[in-house]
Amino acid sequence: MKQTLRNLAEKLGCRLLGDGSITVTSVSSLQSATSHSLVFVDDAQHLDTALHSSAAAVIAGDLAARDFAASATASKPILISAQPRLAFARAAKLLRDPDRNRIIHPSAIVPASAEIGKNVAIGSRAILGDHVKVGDETTIGSGSVIGGKTGDDAGDAVKIGSHCRLDPNVTIYPGTTLGDRVIVQAGAVLGSEGFGYVRDSQTGCYEQFPQIGRLVIEDDVEIGANSTIDRGALDETRIHRGTKIDNLVHIGHNVQIGQNVVIAAQTGLSGSAVVEDNVIIGGQVGIADHVRIEEGAILGAQSGIPTKKVIRGKGVVFWGTPARPIREYLKELAFLSRSSKKGR
Numbered sequence: 001m002k003q004t005l006r007n008l009a010e011k012l013g014c015r016l017l018g019d020g021s022i023t024v025t026s027v028s029s030l031q032s033a034t035s036h037s038l039v040f041v042d043d044a045q046h047l048d049t050a051l052h053s054s055a056a057a058v059i060a061g062d063l064a065a066r067d068f069a070a071s072a073t074a075s076k077p078i079l080i081s082a083q084p085r086l087a088f089a090r091a092a093k094l095l096r097d098p099d100r101n102r103i104i105h106p107s108a109i110v111p112a113s114a115e116i117g118k119n120v121a122i123g124s125r126a127i128l129g130d131h132v133k134v135g136d137e138t139t140i141g142s143g144s145v146i147g148g149k150t151g152d153d154a155g156d157a158v159k160i161g162s163h164c165r166l167d168p169n170v171t172i173y174p175g176t177t178l179g180d181r182v183i184v185q186a187g188a189v190l191g192s193e194g195f196g197y198v199r200d201s202q203t204g205c206y207e208q209f210p211q212i213g214r215l216v217i218e219d220d221v222e223i224g225a226n227s228t229i230d231r232g233a234l235d236e237t238r239i240h241r242g243t244k245i246d247n248l249v250h251i252g253h254n255v256q257i258g259q260n261v262v263i264a265a266q267t268g269l270s271g272s273a274v275v276e277d278n279v280i281i282g283g284q285v286g287i288a289d290h291v292r293i294e295e296g297a298i299l300g301a302q303s304g305i306p307t308k309k310v311i312r313g314k315g316v317v318f319w320g321t322p323a324r325p326i327r328e329y330l331k332e333l334a335f336l337s338r339s340s341k342k343g344r
Contacts, residue, residue, distance in 0.1 A: 001025070001096065002023050002025050003094060004022065005022050005023075011094060012081065012090055014079040014081045015079070016080075017079075017080065018057070023056075024037060024038045024056045027040075028055065030046075030055070034056075038056065038059065039053060039058055039059070040059035040085060041058060041060050055076065056076070056077075057077040057078065059078070059088050060080060061082065061083075061084050099139065103121060104120070104121070105122060105123055105124040108122045108125065108126040109126070109127045110122060113154075117135045117137070117162060120140070121138075122139075123139075123140060123144070123168065125143050126142060126144045128148065129148020129157060130150045131149055131150070131154040132146050132159075133157070135161045135163070136163070137162055138163060138164040139165045140160075140166045141186070142169070143168050144166055144171070146160070147175075147176070153174070156175045158173075159177045160172075160178045161219070162181075165182075166184045167186040167225075169186050170188050171188075171189045171192075173189075175213070175214045175231055176217070176231065177215070177217065179217060179218045183221075183222040184222075185247070188226060188228070188229075191229070191231045192229075193211035194252055194253025209233060210234060211233050212234060214231055215231040216238045217229075217239045218241040221244070222244045223245045224245055227246070227248060227251075228250050228251070229251040233271070237251065238256050238257070240256075240277075243258070243260060243261040243262070243263070244262050246283070249264075250267075250269070252268075252273070254271050258275055261278065261279045261280075262280050263281045265283050265284075267285040268285075268286055268287065270291070271290075273288070274292045276294050276296075277295050277296075279294075279299070282303065284301055285299050285301065286304045290307060291308065291310075292311070293311045294312045294314075295314055298316065298317045299319075300318060300320075303318055303319055304322055305322065305323050311323065320332075
């Protein structure tokens with residue numbers, strides 16, 4: 001969408017220096033900038049490069065503003081923000097073309113009992129079950145399967161909020177609820193049965209423990225491609241507001257994840273783990289059952305957290321297996337290195 005810099009500045013809460021009547025249509029990197037694109041710089045040392053790029057305008061921080069004001073050669077408008085990277089991300093959303101082709105494809109299966117909101121788009125070969133609810137402005141991609149329920153269990157049919165985006169081939173089992181503005185990328189599976197078994201001590205055989213709970217995904221959660229989130233065994237699995245989950249992440253039954261948590265790719269969380277608000281989890285982290293990660297902790301890539309362990313330390317980076325504060329981990333590595341040299 002075409003936007004004037006003046007309009008963008010108002011919507012983004014930026015201070016505008018330069019010609020506000022100039023229009024931009026997209027965002028870009030410095031290398032791929034065009035005369036209609038918007039770029040950003042994080043610090044003042046890159047401002048000169050940005051001002052000499054092909055971009056129409058630049059988003060920059062307060063330090064860059066002072067440099068701009070002092071420069072007689074500055075040739076582009078600049079939008080001043082305390083958080084230029086964040087302002088750039090928000091600008092990208094404002095400049096994105098709206099999806100005007102919002103139809104329910106003729107090959108999609110939508111039963112009469114489904115409740116479909118206003119301006120919903122449903123792609124080809126998508127299948128919605130009985131009594132599924134879909135909120136306004138939501139998009140369901142091609143080949144997705146959204147579980148329904150009939151009879152007495154109709155209340156367990158999937159509920160999807162407004163302004164959600166489900167990419168192609170997403171599978172959502174009955175008993176799953178999605179809030180508003182949830183994004184689910186291609187191939188994700190939500191609400192499947194958890195991995196819980198009881199062993200018969202006489203025969204050695206395993207029998208499945210009931211997996212009849214629910215999955216609740218709150219507002220503004222994003223779930224990456226081919227990630228899987230199991231429903232609760234008897235109660236619920238819950239992903240709280242604003243959490244962002246990368247591709248190929250597995251979240252087991254009864255897991256509770258707090259607000260604004262970030263989880264990188266190939267991480268696995270076993271059943272009944274608890275992750276509190278604002279935790280950051282790196283790639284390939286393994287979290288065993290009944291672990292608690294307290295608020296604000298940071299788990300480095302490939303960390304391992306054993307059963308029932310509590311990780312505590314807001315802003316503290318934990319590393320290794322078993323995970324411990326990175327200072328301890330690095331001291332151990334240094335000690336081992338010195339010991340190996342003495343043994344030679």
